[in-house]
Amino acid sequence: MATxxxxxTSWLIITPFAIVLxxxxxxxxMTALRADNxxxxxxxxxxxxxxxxxxxxxxxxxxxxxxxxxxxxNTALIGGAVVLITLALALPAGYxxxxxxxxxxxxxxxxxxxxxxxxxxxLFLPLSRVVSELNLHDRLWSLILVYPSFxxxxxxxxxxxxxxxxxxxxxxxxxxxxxxxLTTLVRVVFPLSIPGILTVVIFTFSLVVNEFVYAITFIxxxxxxxxxxxxxxxxxxxxxxxxxALMAAxxxxxxPLALLYNVFxxxxxxxxxxxxxx
Amino acid sequence: MKDRRERVDxxxxxxxxxxxELLRRAALGTIVLVYGSTGAKTAVAGVPKYRxxxxxxxxxxxxxxHFVPAYDKWFDxxxxxxxxxxxxxxxxxxxVNLAELPSRAASEVAAxxxxxxxxxxxxxxxxxDRVIALNDVVQQVERKVGKIGRVGRKxxxxxxTKKYFGFADNYVPDPVHYxxxxxxxxxxxPTSWDNVLRAAPRxxxxxxxxxxxxxxxxxxxxxxxxxxxxxxxxxxxxxARITIKSKGTRDAxxxxxxxxxxxxxxxxxxxTAASNNDAFLAGRLSLALNAISIARSAExxxxxxxxxxxxxxxxxxxxxxxxxxxVMGVYVIWRFAQNKRAAKKFLVDIxxxxxxxxxxSYFYNxxxxxxxxxxxxxxxxxxxxxxxxxxxxxxxxxxxxxxxxTNVGHPGYSNAAIDEVFNKFIIPQMFARxxxxxxxxxxxxxxxxxxxxxxxxxxxxxxxx
Numbered sequence: 001m002a003t004x005x006x007x008x009t010s011w012l013i014i015t016p017f018a019i020v021l022x023x024x025x026x027x028x029x030m031t032a033l034r035a036d037n038x039x040x041x042x043x044x045x046x047x048x049x050x051x052x053x054x055x056x057x058x059x060x061x062x063x064x065x066x067x068x069x070x071x072x073x074n075t076a077l078i079g080g081a082v083v084l085i086t087l088a089l090a091l092p093a094g095y096x097x098x099x100x101x102x103x104x105x106x107x108x109x110x111x112x113x114x115x116x117x118x119x120x121x122x123l124f125l126p127l128s129r130v131v132s133e134l135n136l137h138d139r140l141w142s143l144i145l146v147y148p149s150f151x152x153x154x155x156x157x158x159x160x161x162x163x164x165x166x167x168x169x170x171x172x173x174x175x176x177x178x179x180x181x182l183t184t185l186v187r188v189v190f191p192l193s194i195p196g197i198l199t200v201v202i203f204t205f206s207l208v209v210n211e212f213v214y215a216i217t218f219i220x221x222x223x224x225x226x227x228x229x230x231x232x233x234x235x236x237x238x239x240x241x242x243x244x245a246l247m248a249a250x251x252x253x254x255x256p257l258a259l260l261y262n263v264f265x266x267x268x269x270x271x272x273x274x275x276x277x278x
Numbered sequence: 279m280k281d282r283r284e285r286v287d288x289x290x291x292x293x294x295x296x297x298x299e300l301l302r303r304a305a306l307g308t309i310v311l312v313y314g315s316t317g318a319k320t321a322v323a324g325v326p327k328y329r330x331x332x333x334x335x336x337x338x339x340x341x342x343x344h345f346v347p348a349y350d351k352w353f354d355x356x357x358x359x360x361x362x363x364x365x366x367x368x369x370x371x372x373x374v375n376l377a378e379l380p381s382r383a384a385s386e387v388a389a390x391x392x393x394x395x396x397x398x399x400x401x402x403x404x405x406x407d408r409v410i411a412l413n414d415v416v417q418q419v420e421r422k423v424g425k426i427g428r429v430g431r432k433x434x435x436x437x438x439t440k441k442y443f444g445f446a447d448n449y450v451p452d453p454v455h456y457x458x459x460x461x462x463x464x465x466x467x468p469t470s471w472d473n474v475l476r477a478a479p480r481x482x483x484x485x486x487x488x489x490x491x492x493x494x495x496x497x498x499x500x501x502x503x504x505x506x507x508x509x510x511x512x513x514x515x516x517x518a519r520i521t522i523k524s525k526g527t528r529d530a531x532x533x534x535x536x537x538x539x540x541x542x543x544x545x546x547x548x549x550t551a552a553s554n555n556d557a558f559l560a561g562r563l564s565l566a567l568n569a570i571s572i573a574r575s576a577e578x579x580x581x582x583x584x585x586x587x588x589x590x591x592x593x594x595x596x597x598x599x600x601x602x603x604x605v606m607g608v609y610v611i612w613r614f615a616q617n618k619r620a621a622k623k624f625l626v627d628i629x630x631x632x633x634x635x636x637x638x639s640y641f642y643n644x645x646x647x648x649x650x651x652x653x654x655x656x657x658x659x660x661x662x663x664x665x666x667x668x669x670x671x672x673x674x675x676x677x678x679x680x681x682x683x684t685n686v687g688h689p690g691y692s693n694a695a696i697d698e699v700f701n702k703f704i705i706p707q708m709f710a711r712x713x714x715x716x717x718x719x720x721x722x723x724x725x726x727x728x729x730x731x732x733x734x735x736x737x738x739x740x741x742x743x
Contacts, residue, residue: 137391220374240575
């Protein structure tokens with residue numbers, strides 16, 4: 001009986017949250033499926049459709065009359081590259097700060113994390129100079145170079161906490177058995193850190209997909225844009241918003257990301273809370 | 279002389295494909311693809327003047343994504359390609375959302391690298407030291423088509439330094455859009471601000487409030503500065519001295535407070551540039567001040583009240599009847615631009631021949647040099663190919679553009695101080711404070727004056743005003 005009551009209470013708490021959180025997706029979907037005229041018929045919005053809706057015209061417009069497919073590819077390419085760079089830098093740095101630096105590790109970790117808090121709206125001006133000096137303006141490499149400046153600090157801080165949850169005795173045992181520090185890292189620590197690594201991967205990729213300021217200022221060539229820069233450029237024309245296509249453009253990358261989060265939800269939570277109790 | 283070269287029959291199909299042939303074709307294809315994607319500089323449209331020749335120069339342009347997509351298509355694929363071929367220059371045009379233009383400009387200046395031609399949508403006087411003077415360009419165009427219009431000149435010329443810091447190719451009239459069916463029920467027309475105030479309570483009770491924004495965005499800025507002018511109030515005088523503390527400002531603020539309370543809703547404090555369009559097109563608003571994007575969008579969507587949308591000049595007030603340009607297209611050439619010569623030539627040509635731009639923007643872009651488009655009234659009387667265009671809707675734009683449109687900063691020039699006041703949205707904030715009841719008109723006026731004083735002082739000390 002107590003179990004049923006607990007279940008009911010859980011549902012009562014969860015349901016409103018779920019509705020609030022799912023509503024943007026519902027809104028995106030409904031808007032994306034509406035014909036333009038239907039969208040401006042306030043009698044119908046948000047629950048009913050007019051005769052010419054639902055329609056896939058907005059999706060068709062997106063793929064046939066804009067470079068959306070190219071922006072998706074660019075975003076995926078940059079996202080993949082930034083994830084690799086972030087892991088390559090954050091894994092050893094996070095481990096070193098967690099294990100090898102003693103009391104300084106924590107202080108340095110916090111200092112590195114603080115750099116994450118400097119907003120891109122301040123940083124884009126000096127970084128413009130850097131990108132220009134490196135001759136990377138209007139090239140995907142500009143974003144691949146710049147994005148780790150905010151993904152790496154956060155990932156180091158996150159992984160640092162996670163590495164601290166792994167008992168040092170496991171590493172000691174491997175070292176006693178003759179493994180080198182690197183072997184210990186690769187064979188013992190990293191396999192145990194999968195939730196943390198996955199969290200970094202998902203989080204980094206999400207940040208790259210969402211980032212706007214650098215994407216809009218460093219790249220102006222349409223074919224080189226990412227989703228976050230290309231969509232508002234092509235689908236917001238002056239004071240006219242192409243709402244249907246905008247929502248379709250937002251929905252498409254949101255779905256795989258949402259699925260990714262759901263599939264790895266438990267590991268994701270473990271990754272974020274890994275260092276919470278140490 | 280007869281061409282003796284062997285002709286290749288591109289319709290011939292070889293049935294047999296050897297491995298050697300396959301590799302040869304693959305290699306050839308790869309070379310073509312790599313060359314095409316990285317280095318090919320031959321333009322592809324129009325009749326090429328320099329056939330099979332790599333174009334000599336490169337010109338890079340950045341401008342907004344025009345609200346008429348067909349205009350961008352024409353500009354990028356037809357106009358620019360033809361100009362490039364005629365001038366032996368490869369032209370690349372990038373587009374950004376209008377709200378991103380300021381950050382993009384700041385980024386290019388910081389990097390000292392970017393586009394040769396940068397088009398702003400408001401006079402960028404604050405960048406005067408970062409751009410080259412364009413007096414020679416303006417003079418060349420004037421020699422060909424006559425004097426630059428008053429709005430264009432006062433938006434791009436600095437009388438203190440005697441420089442044209444930008445080149446105005448176009449400006450956009452900013453008429454009133456109203457629903458004739460709704461106003462008909464009230465028995466009034468928005469020909470005067472007094473009529474707007476009288477009709478507002480009834481319109482609001484019908485569920486169709488008046489929509490004039492009071493937030494940090496372009497449309498609010500334009501509408502409210504225009505309202506000030508209609509009450510005889512101005513940000514500055516002709517000598518660039520602040521004049522915001524005036525009876526006219528007080529009257530305009532009190533008027534807007536009353537209008538808001540009687541006939542508007544609180545959403546106007548959180549509007550974006552698109553909000554008045556969306557609310558009007560959704561059938562909610564009875565009146566909005568905006569460029570013709572509202573009317574054109576209604577036509578494009580063939581909304582049920584499309585034929586009830588009317589366009590009028592700014593309503594008459596106690597002061598002179600004077601509205602503003604809605605958008606001011608101003609090109610600048612950065613000091614660091616790589617191809618200044620081609621950029622100047624491009625501007626001379628665009629300023630001289632603006633008919634295509636006027637027509638392809640569906641009467642949105644009006645020429646800054648009036649002589650560059652012949653017989654505008656007759657062209658406005660003729661319908662364009664825009665879908666569901668309502669006959670007779672647009673001829674009024676000619677009179678609006680000539681008689682009731684001025685520059686931001688009127689009666690002075692659109693100088694650097696005005697640029698900063700405009701981009702800090704001091705005027706919409708002043709109106710919002712009074713409408714919300716946070717301040718009295720006098721307090722808000724004094725607060726705005728306090729904010730403007732250091733701005734004007736700064737630019738005066740820099741000898742820009």
